[in-house]
Amino acid sequence: MSHLVILPVLLPLFAGILLLAVRHAALPLRRALSVTAMLAQLALALLLFIRVSGGEVLVYALGDWPAPFGIVLVADRLAAWLLLITAALAFWVALDAARGEDARGRHFHVLLQWQVFGLAGAFLTGDLFNLFVFFEILLLASYGLMLHGGGAWRTRAGLHYVVVNLLGSTLFLFAVGTLYGVLGTLNMADLAQKVAATPAENVPLVRAAGLMLFGVFALKAALLPLYLWLPAAYAHTSAPVAALFAIMTKVGAYAILRVYSLIFGPGAGPLADLIEPWLMPLALATLALGMFGVLASRRLKQQVAYLVVASAGTLLAAFALNSVEGIAAGLYYLPHTTFAAAALFLLAEAIARRRGEVADRLETGPKIAHARVLGGLFFVAAVASAGLPPLSGFVGKFLLLRAALEHPAAAWVLGVVLAGGLAGVIALARSGSLLFYRPVHALEAVAAPPALAASLVPxxxxxxxxxxxxxxxxxxxxxxxxxxxxxxxxxxxxxAVLGEH
Amino acid sequence: MEALLALIIGVLTACGVYLALRRRTFPVVLGLTFLSYAVNLFLFAMGRLVVGRPPVLSATATGYTDPLPQALVLTAIVISFAMTAFVIMLALKARAELGSDHVDGEGGR
Structure with a gap:
């Protein structure tokens, strides 16, 4: 039993505790600790990724209690891939926060570490109730991060975010309780076997529980009609936190992929492919609605938040294809959209700080300092997000479209994804030209723009x-x-989890 | 006993959903609390209702009650307790910063 599996969960937990213990130490020291811990997390994630890349499924039984009685952590390729993406994102977020955002409260880095702790646990756990616990950990950390710094708008958006997620948690518990009551286990591998052998009279109950779970994960993934909490929450929080939250919708997508390929997958007998009729229409509707939001946004951060909604739709459309090519396209698209959205959130903040009172509102404003560098980066990020060649967004969307060709709903997928891409190009081109090409010279430029170099690095x-x-x-x-x-x-x-069965 | 417990869970859930949909933060927080009570009872009942049986191995036992839901419910109680405390503080902060206890921060009725 390799202890490597549990290290990415323990490291951010202990880093957070250590940061809490040294909370009175000088800020540079705490920053250095946090960034070092993130680097170590990145190294661990990379090690784990290399270990499982041969196809081995590593199982870690907590307290050496064998599954299905104890809780297991399971590292397969999917878990390691998401862990690696999270660690890479969190490192840059910690670095960006160290430019000053973390000085606005005492516990920013503690919350950041515990957010990563919750994320790592959610990706690695092989137990449904344990998944609930890690969801709560990452949510509680995200509540703190979201409200960090304060402000009336942030509080209002935060209240909605917290209440909606608490309702989601309640629904999660109802679903988990029903599954345990009917099947008598919560270990995901064991559930997969028990679901396949459900007696006919219990099938409706298990189906209800499975669909309740889908509701919970759809809420986390911001799937239509449960996306309403996202744009306000992401648009009003601070830039590094919004950048980190780019991975949060992917947790929902991960849970959908894991639960509905393992427990309610093709081998689940009477409950095989439980959500197949739901996922594709909802994903495409989310993509379309997200792109309407992108077109209609009146603030740059709001526009990026709607891009996150649209990308959740694209990602789940890829997973909904339910083929090797489709899921592979989604897994390629996932890191691309996470990094691109995070970069855009950070850029939106850098631009807003140079526009004085206009901030990130999409109106003509004063001339922006460092317009060439920022404009160039905005161009690159926008090309990647909109899915234009030659950047990763194009590759991801091309793979998705190619995988969709054999799907019965190919016309819908191609139509919505391509039209969504066009809407994204139009909206981002309009924002870019408004921000960089049409400054009003009569307005006073911001007297002392913030230093450029440090904000460019992340x-x-x-x-x-x-x-x-x-x-x-x-x-x-x-x-x-x-x-x-x-x-x-x-x-x-x-x-791998249950051994010889 | 099963019918009574089911009725209690149902009533608590209905009250919780109704209150959570209200427009002021205090009823919303109460609604979330009711919902968490309902789900805790529900989880507890998922091990089936058994009277007077031990949850751990014993030589004299004639039968057992399922200990796992009790462990699950403990975890769920701790988490929902922490979440309720957090959301109350947040509601108070919203009341102070927005000048109103409307969930959208609007004034008036």
């Missing part, structure tokens, strides 16, 4: 990760295909 870092996805598209895609193949053959996972 943005450039995130965009370079996206560029890396483009340059090394072939190995990344092959890893994604291997992951998708592993997901669609859940026997390996079940066998």
């Amino acid at each position: 943005i450039a870092g995130l965009l370079l990760l996206g560029l890396g996805l483009t340059v090394w598209a072939d190995p990344v895609l092959r890893a994604a295909q291997a992951t998708a193949t592993q997901l669609l053959q859940p026997y390996e996972y079940i066998h």
Whole structure:
């Protein structure tokens, strides 16, 4: 039993506790600790990714209690891939927050570490109730991060975010309780076997529980009609937090992919492919609605938040194809959209700070300091987000469209994804030209614009990760295909967790 | 006993949903609390209702009650307790900063 599996969960937990213990220490020391911990987390995630890239499923039984009686952590290709994306994002977020956002409260880095702790646990756990617990950990940390710094608008959006997620948690517990009451287990691998053998009289109950779970995960993934909490929450929180939250909708997408390929997958007998009739229409509707939001936004941060909604729709449309090519396209698109959205949130903040009172409202404003550099970066990020060649967004969407060709609803997928891409191009081009080409010279430029170099590092870092996805598209895609193949053959996972059965 | 418990869970859930849909923060917080009570009872009942049986191994026992839902419910109680405390503080903060206890921060009725 390799202890490597649990280390990415323990490291951010202990880093958070350590940061709490040294809360009176000088800020630079706490920053250095937090960034170092994130680097170590990145290294651990990379190690784990390499360990499982051969196709091995690593199982870690907590307290050495064998499954299905104890709680297990399971590292397969999917978990390691998401862990790696989270760690890479969190490192740049910690670095960006160290430019000053973390000085507005005492516990920013503690919350950041525990957010990563919750995320890592949610990706690695092999137990449904444990997934609930890690969801609560990452949510509680995200509540604190979202409200960090304060302000009336932030409080209002935060209240909605917290209440909606508490309702989601209640629904999660009802679903988990029903599953346990009927099937007598909460271990995901064991559930997969028990669901397949559900007696006919219990099928409606299990179906109800499975669909309640889908409701919860759809809320986290911001799927229509449960996306309403997202735009306000993301648009009103601070830039590094909004950038970190780019991974939050992906947790919902991950849970959907995991639960509905493993527990309610093709092998689930009477409950096989439980959400197949729901996922594709909802994903496409989310994509379309997100793009309407992008077109109608009146603030840049709001526009990026709606881009996150649209990308959740694209991602779930890829997963809904339910084929190796479709899921692989989604797994390639996932890091791209996470990094691009995070970079755009950070850029929106950098632009807003140079526009005085107009801030990020999409109106003509004063001339922006450092317009060339910021405009260039905005151009790159916008090209990547809108899915234009040659950047990673194009590769991701191309893979998705190619995988969709054999799907019965191919016309819908192609139509909505391409029209959504066009809407994204129009909206981002309009925002870019408004921000950079049409300044009103009569307005006084901001007297002392903030220093440029420090704010560029995290943005450039995130965009370079996206560029890396483009340059090394072939190995990344092959890893994604291997992951998708592993997901669609859940026997390996079940066998690794439960042993000889 | 099963019917009574089911009725209690149902009434608590209905009250919780109704209150959570209200427009002021205080009833919303109360609604969330009712919902968490309902779900705790529900989880507890998922181990089936058994009277007078031990949850742990014993030589004299004639039968057992399922200990796992009791462990789950403890976890759920702790989490919902923490969440309620947090949301009350947040509601108070919203009341102070927005000048109104409307969930959208609007004044008036």
